[in-house]
Amino acid sequence: MTFQHILRGEVPMSYIQHEKISNSKKLPFKVFNFHAHNLNRVIPMHWHQSTELLYCAHGKLEVKLKNHNFLLCKNDFIAINPYQIHSTKSLQKNSVLCIQLPLPFLNELTNNTFLYKYIFAANSCTESNAINQELISTFKDIINLRNSDSSLVTNLKVTTNVINVVRILTEYYAKESNIDQQESNIYFVEELTSFISQNFDKDIQIHDVSQHFAYSEGYTSRLIKKSLGTSFSELLRLVRINKAIDLMNSSPKSWVEIAELTGFKTYRNLYNAFYSVYQMSPNEFKNQNQ
16 A cells, blocks of 8 residues: 555554544535533544644643643644544533544645645644634634524635635645655554554553564554554553443443453453543443443
8 A cells, every 4th residue: 555545545444543534514624513511531542634623612622642732722723634643632611613624625725735745733732823813713703604504605605714724724834744754654553553453352562563563672662652642551452442432332242241352351451441541430431421
């Protein structure tokens, strides 16, 4: 598989989750408002080929990009570029505008220069400038339009505003991309997540991963940390938790059975993993997410 295949979207789904973005009805992108009610729910680490723009209208949202945590408060925003592995957690009730721009859409707008030549470096948590207000104003306009009656004219106005967002980001927040480094990172992440997805139910250690890649254990650990911002053990735990949640939602199996099937081996290990991520037991998690 070449990097061009990846850019065209010809990649397998794997854990860490690769989120496939479906466009909003009648629009060439996806835009929606997210309201957090369950404050313990973590959107686990995932990546997608769309660029994701998050704007916090009120409340707070924690965003993790690799090994960096950013706290979005009211009127904060962040751009998450294609293939950037990230997760989010709502620390309090909030309202967040999410715009997901498919890579083909951005390529069409930018004459195939986005990602190949530049990416977006927009993060109001780390840098404040006069242009931020122009972006914030446009995000607010999109929210107001989303709250109005859906019509052809409304969709045209939303599209106009989204294109204006892309223009602002390209004009003021563009950063030169390193596509060679990104290509190498994507290949490693794909192979790593494929290996873990196939072996998560076994007693795998960093030694097994290093043997798979024919790397030393130390180099493999550093590469995982550099690529994903987390350790191998933490990554494996998250994959197993995600698999456990899948089984919880799709089968009548007991937690003891789920623990055995997902590599936790015992319910106590499963309980500890859930508590470390969600600060609640598996049963409490299930009850809150029914």
